[in-house]
Amino acid sequence: MSDYRTDIDFATDMDRADALKDYRDRFYVPQTKDGEACIYLCGNSLGLQPKTVADALTQELEDWKTLGVEGHFHAKNPWLPYHEFLTEQQARLVGAKPAEVVAMNSLTVNLHLMMVSFYRPTPDKYKILIEGGAFPSDRYAVASQLRFHGFDPADGLLELKPRDGEAALRQEDIEDFIAKEGDAIALILIGGVNYYTGQLFDMKRITQAGHDKGCVVGFDLAHATGNVPMRLHDWGVDFACWCSYKYLNAGPGSVAGCFVHEKHGDNPDLPRFGGWWGHDKETRFKMGPDFDAIRGAEGWQLSNPPILSLAAVKASLDIFDEVGIDALHAKSMHLTGYMEFLLDALDSAAFSVMTPRDPEARGAQLSIVVHEGGRQVFDALTEQGVVCDWREPDCIRVAPVPLYNTFTDVHEFVRIFAEQIGNAEQKAEAM
Numbered sequence: 161m162s163d164y165r166t167d168i169d170f171a172t173d174m175d176r177a178d179a180l181k182d183y184r185d186r187f188y189v190p191q192t193k194d195g196e197a198c199i200y201l202c203g204n205s206l207g208l209q210p211k212t213v214a215d216a217l218t219q220e221l222e223d224w225k226t227l228g229v230e231g232h233f234h235a236k237n238p239w240l241p242y243h244e245f246l247t248e249q250q251a252r253l254v255g256a257k258p259a260e261v262v263a264m265n266s267l268t269v270n271l272h273l274m275m276v277s278f279y280r281p282t283p284d285k286y287k288i289l290i291e292g293g294a295f296p297s298d299r300y301a302v303a304s305q306l307r308f309h310g311f312d313p314a315d316g317l318l319e320l321k322p323r324d325g326e327a328a329l330r331q332e333d334i335e336d337f338i339a340k341e342g343d344a345i346a347l348i349l350i351g352g353v354n355y356y357t358g359q360l361f362d363m364k365r366i367t368q369a370g371h372d373k374g375c376v377v378g379f380d381l382a383h384a385t386g387n388v389p390m391r392l393h394d395w396g397v398d399f400a401c402w403c404s405y406k407y408l409n410a411g412p413g414s415v416a417g418c419f420v421h422e423k424h425g426d427n428p429d430l431p432r433f434g435g436w437w438g439h440d441k442e443t444r445f446k447m448g449p450d451f452d453a454i455r456g457a458e459g460w461q462l463s464n465p466p467i468l469s470l471a472a473v474k475a476s477l478d479i480f481d482e483v484g485i486d487a488l489h490a491k492s493m494h495l496t497g498y499m500e501f502l503l504d505a506l507d508s509a510a511f512s513v514m515t516p517r518d519p520e521a522r523g524a525q526l527s528i529v530v531h532e533g534g535r536q537v538f539d540a541l542t543e544q545g546v547v548c549d550w551r552e553p554d555c556i557r558v559a560p561v562p563l564y565n566t567f568t569d570v571h572e573f574v575r576i577f578a579e580q581i582g583n584a585e586q587k588a589e590a591m
C-alpha cells in the first residue's frame with residue numbers, strides 16, 4: 161500500500177477499518193506504571209496472554225483436583241490423547257498434513273531429536289549448513305551434533321554470510337552456495353525467519369536446492385510460525401521445529417511444535433531416540449520390551465506431555481484457527497509496511513532498517529540499527545511504555561503483531577522513537 165500518511169488520523173482510520181480489530185481485546189496488554197496500555201511490540205520474543213488461557217488451565221486443574229489419575233480418561237479434555245486436540249490446528253498453521261505435526265518438548269530439544277534422525281553423516285557428506293547469525297542455540301546444537309559424530313565444527317559447520325555491506329542474504333547466493341558445496345553437505349538447517357535480521361527465507365527454493373544436491377533440509381520456525389503462511393508439506397521440507405511462546409502466544413517455555421514430512425514419518429525404521437509416548441498407541445500400555453513407532457510425527461514423542469502447557473497452546477491455537485494465518489498475514493503486511501513508511505518519513509541518518517524491504521522477504525519484525533547511542537534510545541523507549549527488545553551491539557527489534565497491535569501503536573512507537581533520534585526531531589514534531 162503506497163498511500164500511507166504520517167498523521168495520527170490516518171492511523172486511527174486504519175484501526176477503525178481493521179476487520180481484525182476486535183482480537184486485541186482477547187489479550188491482556190501489559191500496562192505502564194501510570195496504568196496506560198504499553199505499546200507492546202515484542203510478540204516476536206514473548207507473545208501476549210490470551211484471556212482464554214486462565215480458564216483453559218483452570219479446567220485441567222479442576223479435573224486433576226476432582227478426578228486424579230482418572231483425568232487421563234475422563235477429564236473434559238482427556239489427558240491421554242490431549243496432544244491430538246492440537247494436531248489439526250497446528251497442521252493448518254504450517255501447511256502440513258495432520259500426521260506430519262506434533263506438539264512436544266521445547267524447540268532446541270526437538271532440533272536435536274530431529275538431527276538424531278536426519279543428520280546422518282558419511283565420511284564424504286557430513287557438513288551442516290546454517291545461516292550466518294543463526295540463533296545461538298541452533299549453532300550450539302549443530303556444532304554439538306557435528307562433534308557427537310566425530311567431526312570438527314571448524315570444518316563441518318558452514319555458515320552463509322551476506323555480501324559485504326549487506327545485512328540480508330540473497331537468494332541466488334544461497335542457491336549458488338548449495339549448488340557448489342552441496343555434495344559435502346548432509347544437512348541444511350535454516351531459520352525460516354532469522355531472529356536478528358527478520359529476513360524471511362524462501363523455504364521452498366532452499367528445500368529444492370538442497371534436495372537437488374541430496375541434502376536433508378530442515379527449518380527452525382521459531383520466528384515464522386504464527387507470523388507467515390507456510391506450506392511445509394508441499395515444499396517437501398524434511399523436518400521443522402518451532403516454539404509456541406512467540407507469535408503463538410502460548411506462554412513462556414510452553415510446549416513446542418515439530419513437523420516431519422510424511423515421506424519420513426511413514427518409515428518406522430528411520431533411526432530415532434525412542435520413548436513410550438512415541439510407541440504405537442494400541443499396544444503402548446501392554447508395556448512390551450520393543451519399541452514400535454507410531455507412524456507420523458507422533459512417533460518422535462518421548463514422554464507424556466505437560467497438559468497445563470498444552471492447554472495454553474490449545475487456547476492460543478483456537479484463536480489462530482478462528483482468524484486464519486492468511487488474514488493475519490494480510491494485516492501484518494500493512495502494519496509492518498506502515499511502520500517502515502513512518503520510519504522512512506523521518507528521513508534520518510541516525511538509524512537504518514536492516515530487515516529486507518521486500519514485504520515477501522520478511523514477517524512482522526523490523527530490526528532497526530541505531531548508529532550511535534542505541535542503548536540510550538532503547539532505554540528511553542522503555543521508559544515511555546514501549547516494549548521492544550535490544551540486541552547487541554546496536555539493534556532494536558520491533559514487531560507489530562496483527563492479532564493485538566494497532567496502527568496507532570505503530571504511530572505512537574515511531575513518534576516516540578523519532579523524539580529520541582536527535583536529527584529527526586523536527587520531523588517528529590510534524591507527526
Ligand SMILES: Cc1ncc(COP(=O)(O)O)c(C=O)c1O
Nearest residue numbers: 266267268295297355380382403
Ligand atoms: C530462532 C530460535 N531458535 C531457537 C530458540 C531457542 O528456543 P528454546 O529455548 O525454546 O529451545 C529461540 C529462542 O528464542 C529462537 O528464537
